[in-house]
Amino acid sequence: MPHPNDPKLRSFISVDPTSDFPIQNLPYGVFSARGLAPRVGVAIGDYVLDLWELEQDGRFAFGEIGVFSQSSLNPFMALGPKAWSKTRARISELLRHDHPELRDNEELRKRALAPMREARLHLPLAVSGYTDFYSSREHATNVGVMFRGKDNALQPNWLHMPIGYNGRASTVVVSGTKVKRPRGQLKPPNADAPSFGACKRLDFELEMGVVVGQASTMGEMLTEQQAEEMIFGFVILNDWSARDIQQWEYVPLGPFQAKAFATSISPWIVTREALEPFRLHGPQQDPQPLPYLRQAQPNNYDMELDVSLRAPSMNAAQSICRTNFKYMYWSSVQQLVHHASSGCAMNVGDLLGSGTISGPEKHQRGSLLEISWNGTEPVALDGGIKRSFLEDGDSLVMRGWCQGDGYRVGFGEVEGTILPAE
Numbered sequence: 001m002p003h004p005n006d007p008k009l010r011s012f013i014s015v016d017p018t019s020d021f022p023i024q025n026l027p028y029g030v031f032s033a034r035g036l037a038p039r040v041g042v043a044i045g046d047y048v049l050d051l052w053e054l055e056q057d058g059r060f061a062f063g064e065i066g067v068f069s070q071s072s073l074n075p076f077m078a079l080g081p082k083a084w085s086k087t088r089a090r091i092s093e094l095l096r097h098d099h100p101e102l103r104d105n106e107e108l109r110k111r112a113l114a115p116m117r118e119a120r121l122h123l124p125l126a127v128s129g130y131t132d133f134y135s136s137r138e139h140a141t142n143v144g145v146m147f148r149g150k151d152n153a154l155q156p157n158w159l160h161m162p163i164g165y166n167g168r169a170s171t172v173v174v175s176g177t178k179v180k181r182p183r184g185q186l187k188p189p190n191a192d193a194p195s196f197g198a199c200k201r202l203d204f205e206l207e208m209g210v211v212v213g214q215a216s217t218m219g220e221m222l223t224e225q226q227a228e229e230m231i232f233g234f235v236i237l238n239d240w241s242a243r244d245i246q247q248w249e250y251v252p253l254g255p256f257q258a259k260a261f262a263t264s265i266s267p268w269i270v271t272r273e274a275l276e277p278f279r280l281h282g283p284q285q286d287p288q289p290l291p292y293l294r295q296a297q298p299n300n301y302d303m304e305l306d307v308s309l310r311a312p313s314m315n316a317a318q319s320i321c322r323t324n325f326k327y328m329y330w331s332s333v334q335q336l337v338h339h340a341s342s343g344c345a346m347n348v349g350d351l352l353g354s355g356t357i358s359g360p361e362k363h364q365r366g367s368l369l370e371i372s373w374n375g376t377e378p379v380a381l382d383g384g385i386k387r388s389f390l391e392d393g394d395s396l397v398m399r400g401w402c403q404g405d406g407y408r409v410g411f412g413e414v415e416g417t418i419l420p421a422e
């Protein structure tokens with residue numbers, strides 16, 4: 001049987017070469033259509049393949065029944081990496097142009113394929129815990145230069161471990177969910193006393209989210225290999241940030257309310273296995289990390305990322321950032337190894353934000369804080385519109401994809417529109 005990543009594979013469902021969802025991708029999500037309850041599906045071209053219909057029809061041979069009838073991927077993820085791999089190979093087989101089982105079964109095809117435009121996409125996982133990292137050297141340097149000056153840009157710990165904080169799982173939402181402007185304590189540098197009010201410096205952060213699909217035991221560390229095998233897949237993640245709230249509250253324990261009001265993710269989880277052809281080595285790490293953080297394998301990915309902004313008066317979104325996931329200094333595997341290194345237990349459904357992804361060039365900055373250089377260089381949009389931070393009614397769209405030869409493994413998009421504070 002050909003490998004599901006084989007670039008030559010074709011589906012009996014025609015897929016445009018610019019589609020994010022060719023047969024080489026097969027990302028998992030949770031969807032509802034035709035008035036039926038939410039269940040697990042896979043994106044293929046302009047369709048969603050209903051895995052619960054296929055499971056009920058006896059097309060998968062799990063020990064457990066009903067993993068695809070659930071409104072989250074957690075029960076499926078809990079089956080482990082061997083089951084993930086077998087299932088993906090089976091779905092690939094069922095969709096292949098030269099495999100008649102589904103192709104020639106009109107009755108099953110009707111039940112199992114829903115047009116994507118008629119499907120409602122839900123949060124694909126029950127988020128157990130959400131941790132956000134700070135792993136782009138370019139981002140950390142930009143922020144450091146703005147707030148501490150060039151000579152102290154990177155804190156002394158930064159080159160020795162992936163810096164992170166524990167975020168909130170309760171407000172992780174799926175693409176399309178509107179985001180209400182947060183309120184909080186504000187104390188601009190020139191004010192004598194803090195006040196409570198609507199955030200005036202609302203920002204986004206372009207990140208990738210790692211979906212952890214296996215648990216680890218409290219008290220036990222992880223090896224590089226163990227951490228890698230626990231990663232089920234990736235989503236695009238927008239870590240909405242209230243810069244003015246953050247600036248006043250973050251000393252000494254780090255971000256709290258400034259990051260807790262919303263985190264948006266894309267609806268399709270692209271599996272680690274589908275990203276395998278796009279692996280590469282990250283930047284050289286100097287000084288060499290401590291032994292528990294050293295990597296024997298390339299754990300970064302060549303993944304194009306784009307952020308577009310549409311103000312209410314604009315007809316179309318306009319790109320304001322174009323960068324690549326490959327620039328990350330600390331890899332997702334190192335983040336997971338470090339996360340468990342104290343003995344912290346990881347759970348099925350944990351979500352790890354990569355940290356804002358910025359590249360070395362100006363157009364590769366992954367937040368408005370950096371793009372507008374803390375509000376001093378507003379970005380110019382079509383129609384004479386300028387933005388330093390997000391305004392009410394603004395819509396932000398992030399997209400990501402890995403470009404193969406004649407196909408792309410894409411993520412779809414994560415969109416969020418800002419509603420006014422009450």
Ligand code: MN
Pocket residue numbers: 132133205207239353355356
């Ligand atoms: Mn972040």
